[in-house]
Amino acid sequence: MSARRGSGPTMHDVGRLAEVSAMTVSRVLKNDPGVSESTRERVFAAVDRLGYRRNQTARSLRLGGSGMIGLVVTNLANPFYSRLALGVQEVATEYGFRMLLSNSAEQADREPALIDGLVDHQVEGLIVVPAGSRQQHLAGAMRHVPVVLAARPPAGLDTDCVLVEDFHGAREATACLLADGHTRIAFLGNPPALYTGAERLRGFWAAHEEVGVEPDHDLIRQGLVDAAAAERATLDLLARADRPAALFCTNNRISQGAIRALYKAGTTLPLAGFDDFDLADVLGLPLTVVSYDADEIGRQAARLLIDRLAxxxxxxxxxxxxxxxTRVVRHGVPDGADGPDGATPEA
Structure with missing residues (x-):
């Protein structure tokens, strides 16, 4: 067995000699406790025989390819996607890959061209946050490279995905507002065709059903695509004679738009929202936020993709x-207020 000329032995070479995958070699070299002792011994014997140097990292997983993976997100201006990209880059770098980043700007019709462009640049795999529910173009890309979806599930595709506990997080945050005595809660959501928008509305609704409260349909606003739209919708709700007693927002941009509307109206309402954001803890508002590790979404997606490449x-x-x-974090709630499952205030 010989390595590629001028490159030295690779992790793939070690795996072939040890009769395991390159990913298993990587796990052994990282002292993963889930690898059996017999496998560990075979891998180390192959390392010694080939003279493999561990500081060559997992460059070998590229197996002679371009060494690039593509990432397509829907809105790079949103901190969520910036953190997701950092998570992908962290794992990609660990395994010797470079990352090519594209932004669809939430325009589903732009996404196929972005995908085709990355495939034309010979990326070895793709991580995609779909901009819409139509994913036929991804099926075409999968004939050339593996594809992993992030934040939204596959629709008619057989592929890996990494999701957030959208339903659970929305249900728990809404339940906190209901437990505080607020029964007229407005829902400010992103487009219902998006998986996250639909799942978070479902969680909002489930929390009401669990306590026997019927949500007011007149207080539900969907299709809000940015902070400005959320601000306008919130101001409209605040102008009602029967205005809501609290607000639930489905992402950080909608929360920020709602907070700006509250400031302009000179009023304060309890607000629950998906996605934590900077300075949430010092605004002096009664905020309930659904927090999670956006970097971990990117890391998990990259690991799934690299495992497929292996x-x-x-x-x-x-x-x-x-x-x-997800976990619920509470800022500025009244003393004694407590959410379900032991969610405690953090003032």
Whole structure:
């Protein structure tokens, strides 16, 4: 067995000699406790025989390819996607890959061209946050490279994805408002065609059903695409004679628009929202935020993709779904207020 000329032995070479995948070699070299002792011994014997140097990292997973993976997000201006990209880059760098980043600007019709462009640049795999529910173009890309979806699930595709606990987080945050005695809660949401918008509305509704309260349909606003739209919708709600007693927002931009509207109206309402954001703890507002590790979404997506690349010449793994957990954090709520499952105030 010989390595590629001028490159030295690779992790793939070690795996072939040890009769394991390159990913297993990586796990052994990282002292992963989940690897059996017999496998560990075979890998180290192959390392010694080939003279493999661990500081060559997992560059070998590229197996002679471009060494690039593509990432497509929907709004790079949103801190969520910036953190997701950093998570992807962290794992990509660890395994010797470079990342090419594209931004669809939430325009589903732009996404196919971005995907085609990355494939034309010979990326070895793609991580995509779909801008819409139509994903046929991704099926075409999957004939050339593996594709992993992030933040939104596949629609008619057999591929891996990494999601957030959208339903659970929305249900828990809404339940906190209900437990505080607020029964007229407005819902400010992103487009309902988006998975996150639909799941978070479902969680909002479930929290009401669990306590026997019927949400007011007149207080539900959907299709809000940015902070400005959320601000206008909130001002409209505040102008009603029967205005809401609290607000639930489905992402950080909508929360920020709602907060700006409250400031302009010179009023304060309890607000719950998905996505933590900078300075949430010092605004002096009664805020309940659904927090999670956006970097971890990117890290998990990159690991799934690299694992698929490691199986490129063998039987690929079955499609997998990884869910990143959420937790409720409360800022500026009254003393004694407490949410479900022991969610405690953080003032």
């Amino acid at each position: 199986h490129h010449d063998g039987v690929p793994p079955a499609s997998r779904r990884v869910t990143v957990p």
